[in-house]
Amino acid sequence: MVDGVRERMIDGAVRLLARQGLQGTSFAEVLQATGTPRGSIYHHFPGGKDQLVAAALDTAGDDTIRGLAGLTGASPAQVTERYLGLWRELLVQSDTTAGCAVLAVTVAARSDDMLDRAATVFRSWRDQLATLLAAGGHPSPVPFATTLVAASEGAVVLSRAERSLEPFDAVxxxxLAEARDIRP
Amino acid sequence: MVDGVRERMIDGAVRLLARQGLQGTSFAEVLQATGTPRGSIYHHFPGGKDQLVAAALDTAGDDTIRGLAGLTGASPAQVTERYLGLWRELLVQSDTTAGCAVLAVTVAARSDDMLDRAATVFRSWRDQLATLLAAGGHPSPVPFATTLVAASEGAVVLSRAERSLEPFDAVxxxxLAEARDIRP
DNA sequence: GTCTATACGAAGATAGAC
DNA sequence: GTCTATCTTCGTATAGAC
Structure with missing residues (x-):
């Protein structure tokens, strides 16, 4: 089923994790926010909250990777602009109340399994960006890709704290100026 | 009293917030971790957990500002190196299990008051760095200072997720290469 | 697959003795 | 200032009916 109950629960978990953090997000809230049947959470996620969070991490990771589609042959500036655009859109659409679910889980994770899962997502973003940047002729794709991921994450946090786009836009x-400096 | 119970509680809260997040840190843990008398938490913090967290945010902010002391007349590269060094030291000393308490509070904050407090800390870091960079002859101190704060925060998160210094060191x-490029 | 009811534990907060 | 005891709320998880 494409738009099944399970998928709605996962999407809701991603949204709530990004707004309220790991321990700040309860099953009850996910059910309420998604209008999802109350009795079926442990049917879909017998592993409990950890399993739901793990699925949410994977989904959040895939969503971002999907947002980078169609960039083969793009310049470093175009890649940078697209990636930054994804995060800016999250801030704009949430009125600067949402952040990154993967970051939220990382800072509150209590098990190595959860940390591993988050690390895998971050790593996939870095790898995908580095590949695109290298293809676009960037001379040092790995350090720049890592900085792009790290700085975007931090910039989203700063903008949430201030409830303003100004910090994000400064970063x-x-x-972008850095990426535009590159002449392949 | 300089090393009083209240101060020990605040320092413990900073450490625990940086490791376990906002809702992941309980009063009981703070008391246990600091060997602090059980019955006196509401004596020192009648406003409850929010008041303790607020004090922890202020302390964490001041600690970092203090870490930037003695940099008047320093070059942008020296300022950048010092700031990055503060965060790298946190990762090293905690075996990559600790992060930034202010970031942890921001992503899980449930009140605007708490968000304001975190924003004030971030702003103080940005302002202090921008002032130092400008004095050192940096041509665009504000965007670089903001990027320095954001990228450091994000890099610490990436390194915590991977339990490795590699992401932080890449960023x-x-x-640092950026800062060294500046010739005043 | 979905429901209700409930057990269990954790955490914030308060009251009152010492 | 510090203590213990307790209230209350909330969240996870399970059991068993429909």
Missing amino acids: AAFL | AAFL
């Missing part, structure tokens, strides 16, 4: 401007 | 290398 984005700096990174 | 640090990129930022």
Whole structure:
């Protein structure tokens, strides 16, 4: 089933994790926010909250990778702009109340399994960006890709704290200027 | 009293917030970790957990500002190196299990008051760095200072997820190269 | 697959003795 | 200032009916 109950629960978990953090998000809230049947959470996620969070991490990771589709042959500046655009859109659409679910889980994770899962997502973003940047002729794709991921994550946090796009836009401007400097 | 019970509680809260997040840190853990008398938490913090967290945010903010002391007249590269060094030291000393308490509070904050407090800390870091960078002759101190704060925060998160210094060091290398490029 | 009811534990907060 | 005891709320998880 494409739009099944399970998928709605996972999507809701991603949204709530990004807004309220790991321990700040309860099953009850996920059910309420998604209008999902109350009795079926442990049917879909017998492993409990950890299993739901794991699925949410994977989904959040895939969503971002999907947001980078169609960039083969793009310049480093275009890649940078697209990636930054994904995060800016999250801030705009949530009125700067949402952040990154993967980051939220990382800072509150209590098991190595959960940390591993988050690390895998971050790593997939870095790898995908580095591949695109290298293909676009960037001379040091790995350090720049890592900085792009790290700075975006941090910039989203700063903007959430201030409830303003100003910090994010300052960081984005700096990174874009860097990417535009590259002449392949 | 300089090393009083109240101060020990606040320092413990900073450490635990940086490791376990906001809702992941309980009063009981703070008391246990600091060997602090059980019955006196509401004596020192009648406003409850929110008041303790607020004090922890202020302390964490001041600690970092203090870490930037003695940099008047320093070059942008020296300022950048010092700031990055503060965060790298946190990762090393905690075996990559600790992060930034202010970030942890921001992503799980449930009140605007708490968000304001975190924003004030981030802003103080940005302002202090921008002032130092400007004094050192950096041509665009504000965007670079903001990127320095954001990228450091994100890099610490990436390194915690991977339990490795590699992501942090990649970001640090990129930022340091940027700062060294500046010729005043 | 979905429901209700309930057990169990954790955490914040308060009251009152010492 | 510090203590213990307790209230209350909330969240996870399980059991068993429909």
